[in-house]
Amino acid sequence: MKIGIVQQRCSTHRSESIASSEDGIRKAAAKGAKLVILPELHASQYFCQTENPDFFDLAETIPGPSTEYFGKLAKELKIVIVISIFERRASGLYHNTAVVLEKTGKIAGKYRKMHIPDDPGYYEKYYFAPGDLGFNPIDTSVGRLGVMVCWDQWYPEAARLMALAGADMLIYPTAIGWDPSVDKAEKQRQLDSWITIQRSHAIANGLPVISVNRVGFEPSPVGKKGHGIDFWGNSFIAGQQGEILAMAGTGKEVIITDVDLGRTEKVRRNWPFLRDRRIDCFSDLSRRFRK
């Protein structure tokens, strides 16, 4: 199956961001992609660089403008699209939500980001309530999609739960980048660790992993008091052994790659990790710490 990923810049103007996403989706579809994935919160610049109540105005409902817009596009192109939305669920209740649009244009399902980060420049706990839909893959015409979002990608537990629920692949819309003030060696370690941890989910679970990041420098909304973020791109698709099938650079890029979902059976037969999990001894995984 051909999978397309749209590594894009995001603009302070919603219409520009949407146009960039649509352009990428159309390119991917034209090259035969049956599933296309956008980066996290692609409709706007990454507003979580600061805590500002005005930014809640960026949120929208599900269904709403984005699901309608990209739903129409999915139907027109006869493809499945994964979009990412700043979801307004109720007054004072917002989520960071991925929505899967079926090729009929209908909503196949949604996933609300479960792990919410909060560190300097990524003040997400202010904007997003932690997801309450659990780690459940979304069934579509192109397979059972284990869609998660960004910070979730650091948690092997999340990937495993998706795999145990029968996911055919793991998908991470992402917005991650460098603090420009950090030295080069640390930047490299951060990028490497981000790639490595996600490849490891492919390996541990015998599933393809698709990670889609944005690119471009976005200045801090608070001006010179903030460093801004240099979003590092490097979106990639890994196969069931964690092998890189395709990887973008640090610029705008649309990638289409053939992913053989049938390899999961072969890879899991060769190294049958799921068989031997010591589930009799895993209950402490539900503890914060064991001390």
Next chain:
Amino acid sequence: MKIGIVQQRCSTHRSESIASSEDGIRKAAAKGAKLVILPELHASQYFCQTENPDFFDLAETIPGPSTEYFGKLAKELKIVIVISIFERRASGLYHNTAVVLEKTGKIAGKYRKMHIPDDPGYYEKYYFAPGDLGFNPIDTSVGRLGVMVCWDQWYPEAARLMALAGADMLIYPTAIGWDPSVDKAEKQRQLDSWITIQRSHAIANGLPVISVNRVGFEPSPVGKKGHGIDFWGNSFIAGQQGEILAMAGTGKEVIITDVDLGRTEKVRRNWPFLRDRRIDCFSDLSRRFRK
């Protein structure tokens, strides 16, 4: 702290294997290592290539000859040593067990391999009962050691449980290699995935990871009916961001590396993964599958 790893060949003659281990330990200690780790089941060639009841003769008790021998060495050199033993616990009850010897020569603790593999050439389920000591680190004068064994290295759950119990580092004595009949690209994928999954445990938990493999081709005990195993070495030490601090090649090698355990605090502050685990939603990790 300086950590030493002994990547060695193993012989069909126990005395040769022991001599090789001792030689490596002495070299590492001479270069200042305070902790030295041997590969899995280092006293013999990898007998699990076939199922043969005679091989149970290789097993020994704990305490027993190996703990006595390496205990004396630990005391003489004033270092902590991690050894790996085919443990005879009772008639018909054997384990694949790592033992940590304190610099006093005493046994600091043991870990019985929890995840037991079984696939062509690695018939471990025949020889070893699954461990019943859980995932509990071993306290020593050089830190709390998260010692596991080989196949455990593929399980993020195991690494996490050690981290949650306050392990200062994760340690994997290992015996893994290539089936010589496999093509080059597959060999590379296997090696890459082995390195990647272990680096990912460092990343997910903000802990150093030390993995020690054996080297050399060992023919199948059943002759030409078996392919034999080409043990791939590549023992390594990774830092808290999964960065490779040192890595061996495919030959006999002793490596000593400085590992800064204090970096764990810094790395975990920067990306505080432990803070955000969705422990309210992890109970299904104790299920075999969710379908």
